[in-house]
Amino acid sequence: FEEANVIRKQFRIRVAGSDVPAPLKTFDELGSKYGLSKRLQQNVAELGFSEPTPIQRQAVPALLAGRELFAIAPTGSGKTLAFLLPIVAWLRHQATHGEGQEGLKAVVLSPTRELAAQSARCLLLIVKGLKLRCSLLSRATAEGTDFFKVDILLANPLRLAGLVSSKQINLSSVRYLVMDEADKLFDMNFVEQIDCIIAACTHPHVVRALFSATLPQGVEELARSVLKDPLRVTVGERNT
Numbered sequence: 375f376e377e378a379n380v381i382r383k384q385f386r387i388r389v390a391g392s393d394v395p396a397p398l399k400t401f402d403e404l405g406s407k408y409g410l411s412k413r414l415q416q417n418v419a420e421l422g423f424s425e426p427t428p429i430q431r432q433a434v435p436a437l438l439a440g441r442e443l444f445a446i447a448p449t450g451s452g453k454t455l456a457f458l459l460p461i462v463a464w465l466r467h468q469a470t471h472g473e474g475q476e477g478l479k480a481v482v483l484s485p486t487r488e489l490a491a492q493s494a495r496c497l498l499l500i501v502k503g504l505k506l507r508c509s510l511l512s513r514a515t516a517e518g519t520d521f522f523k524v525d526i527l528l529a530n531p532l533r534l535a536g537l538v539s540s541k542q543i544n545l546s547s548v549r550y551l552v553m554d555e556a557d558k559l560f561d562m563n564f565v566e567q568i569d570c571i572i573a574a575c576t577h578p579h580v581v582r583a584l585f586s587a588t589l590p591q592g593v594e595e596l597a598r599s600v601l602k603d604p605l606r607v608t609v610g611e612r613n614t
């Protein structure tokens with residue numbers, strides 16, 4: 375307990391919320407403490423990172439514990455892995471424990487195609503050999519994909535909300551919904567689409583998280599009215 379605070383202080387991780395899970399000390403803890411599969415640990419090791427970044431230290435255990443989350447950390451601080459790693463770990467765990475195999479399990483919303491493609495590149499590295507089905511939503515994949523057979527979908531809110539409205543995609547089995555670059559998502563007036571997507575993620579245990587470099591107060595208030603007992607993790611300078 376004390377140790378957790380020492381690590382937070384050392385890495386300038388600030389947390390607000392109840393029952394905050396302990397931060398990661400090392401990537402090795404993913405195996406020893408959280409029981410991640412050997413293959414996933416190996417994929418992470420092959421990324422060549424010696425230690426988790428501060429946001430990864432706190433956001434990974436939070437999402438593994440199923441906590442809803444605001445994660446605020448500067449650009450370039452490793453937020454992508456901070457949300458993809460727990461999603462992939464959870465998917466692997468539930469695949470080997472055999473409950474509810476079918477249906478889309480995770481959605482990552484990005485404001486632009488390029489940002490979604492960047493996240494997809496990171497995702498492809500960590501799912502190597504894990505038999506998870508990943509899809510990057512585009513005009514082409516929107517036509518030819520059976521989304522019921524996809525595990526993780528990376529998408530732009532506009533395109534995804536369109537498919538939800540036309541009932542071409544069902545989000546009721548989604549367990550992780552990440553809004554990446556949340557400040558831009560809201561700046562770019564995707565509020566209506568995001569509302570539609572959040573409303574369609576009806577699973578009672580859905581875990582929703584906003585990742586951003588900055589989080590305007592208005593956006594946080596809006597999200598707070600929806601999220602259940604969210605944690606707020608901030609790294610770096612105090613946010614506006």
Ligand code: ADP
Binds near residue numbers: 430447
């Ligand atoms: P953000 O989304 O916070 O802007 P990214 O997730 O795009 O940051 O990561 C920025 C860079 O940091 C990427 O090149 C990524 O590969 C690298 N990176 C991620 N995690 C680590 C780590 N633990 N140690 C070193 N570099 C990392």
Ligand code: MG
Binds near residue numbers: 453454554555
């Ligand atoms: Mg990012």
